[in-house]
Amino acid sequence: MITNINFPEGTKVTYQVGSRWDQFSSDISIDIPSPNVYGGAYTGSQLGSARELNITHSSYCYFSRCIYKPTKTEDSYNMFYNGRCYYDLIFDKETAITVQGICSGATTKGVLRMSGNFSNMQDALYSANKTRVLYLDVDTSTLVSARFRSLLNYTIVAVFGGISVKSLTNIPYSELTGYSRSKIRQITVLDIGYNTSQTSVNFSYWDWWGYNHTVAPNARQSLIDSLITHSFDRAAAGYSNCTITLSAKTKALLTEEEIAQITSKGFTIA
Amino acid sequence: MITKNFTVRVLEASEGYVLTQVEDVDVMNRVLSDRVFLGVNDSEDNWKEITAAKAAEIEKERLEKEDELKRELLK
Numbered sequence: 021m022i023t024n025i026n027f028p029e030g031t032k033v034t035y036q037v038g039s040r041w042d043q044f045s046s047d048i049s050i051d052i053p054s055p056n057v058y059g060g061a062y063t064g065s066q067l068g069s070a071r072e073l074n075i076t077h078s079s080y081c082y083f084s085r086c087i088y089k090p091t092k093t094e095d096s097y098n099m100f101y102n103g104r105c106y107y108d109l110i111f112d113k114e115t116a117i118t119v120q121g122i123c124s125g126a127t128t129k130g131v132l133r134m135s136g137n138f139s140n141m142q143d144a145l146y147s148a149n150k151t152r153v154l155y156l157d158v159d160t161s162t163l164v165s166a167r168f169r170s171l172l173n174y175t176i177v178a179v180f181g182g183i184s185v186k187s188l189t190n191i192p193y194s195e196l197t198g199y200s201r202s203k204i205r206q207i208t209v210l211d212i213g214y215n216t217s218q219t220s221v222n223f224s225y226w227d228w229w230g231y232n233h234t235v236a237p238n239a240r241q242s243l244i245d246s247l248i249t250h251s252f253d254r255a256a257a258g259y260s261n262c263t264i265t266l267s268a269k270t271k272a273l274l275t276e277e278e279i280a281q282i283t284s285k286g287f288t289i290a
Numbered sequence: 291m292i293t294k295n296f297t298v299r300v301l302e303a304s305e306g307y308v309l310t311q312v313e314d315v316d317v318m319n320r321v322l323s324d325r326v327f328l329g330v331n332d333s334e335d336n337w338k339e340i341t342a343a344k345a346a347e348i349e350k351e352r353l354e355k356e357d358e359l360k361r362e363l364l365k
Binding site for chain 2: 222280284
């Protein structure tokens with residue numbers, strides 16, 4: 021039984037059969053008392069301001085946009101796991117939350133937009149299908165080590181928006197790709213080397229990082245921005261050396277002058 | 291006009307060898323490379339050559355560990 025749902029006047033819809041929900045109309049705001057809805061099916065053009073809705077393990081989610089204001093960090097655990105996700109995923113940024121497992125195994129649309137303040141992105145988008153372009157507006161300053169794993173899986177070609185690795189210590193390649201070679205070409209990684217104990221960062225599974233593509237037109241620039249423009253100057257700060265491992269293909273893209281600029285900031289390129 | 295001169299020290303592995311860290315690191319953090327550009331604070335003493343066969347063993351060990359981690363992830 022669903023209670024206390026207030027829809028704007030004129031809104032069509034809503035019925036539930038078992039755990040299945042159907043036919044929400046557009047631009048509605050939903051406030052659902054139950055924090056746990058398992059295996060539901062959701063349709064409509066917008067799931068607005070779902071303050072206490074947990075859509076874990078959803079099978080079918082067809083909203084084009086989800087604006088989510090979780091009240092508890094665990095609310096978002098495994099959201100859309102093995103489901104379908106055609107949303108813009110907009111999380112409230114006031115509180116850092118975990119999005120562990122979000123969209124893991126999910127079928128997403130080709131372009132996924134996700135924003136929020138995330139403290140745990142472990143297994144996010146793991147084995148997600150079809151996502152080729154990811155727009156990220158994410159505050160990653162609260163991320164801790166080993167909480168980034170597989171965010172950028174093999175299907176994603178381009179990421180618009182930077183990802184900060186400021187709070188991470190050493191970053192093995194599996195941290196970002198989830199044990200699979202990635203197709204990623206365009207991504208800007210911010211603050212490489214900022215953490216004093218960050219002495220190795222492995223991007224060797226990003227074989228095509230820096231190679232421009234129709235859906236990744238600024239790939240090479242993203243590589244330069246990551247390694248030169250937005251990397252931390254460890255040499256100037258008196259920090260120990262940090263080794264950045266790149267794929268052979270990506271390494272071959274760098275000019276001698278670019279390599280010199282990177283090494284002068286206290287990074288070894290391997 | 292500002293003129294900058296950069297000097298980069300490059301280590302290249304000998305034929306049949308691969309460069310890796312001297313330091314004892316976890317297999318997941320083990321770097322295997324045929325060419326290394328040293329950072330200003332790095333030293334060639336931090337790097338050594340190992341045979342390509344030994345590098346292949348390390349790579350195999352890493353793949354096995356990866357599979358193990360992948361299985362754990364999918365549980």
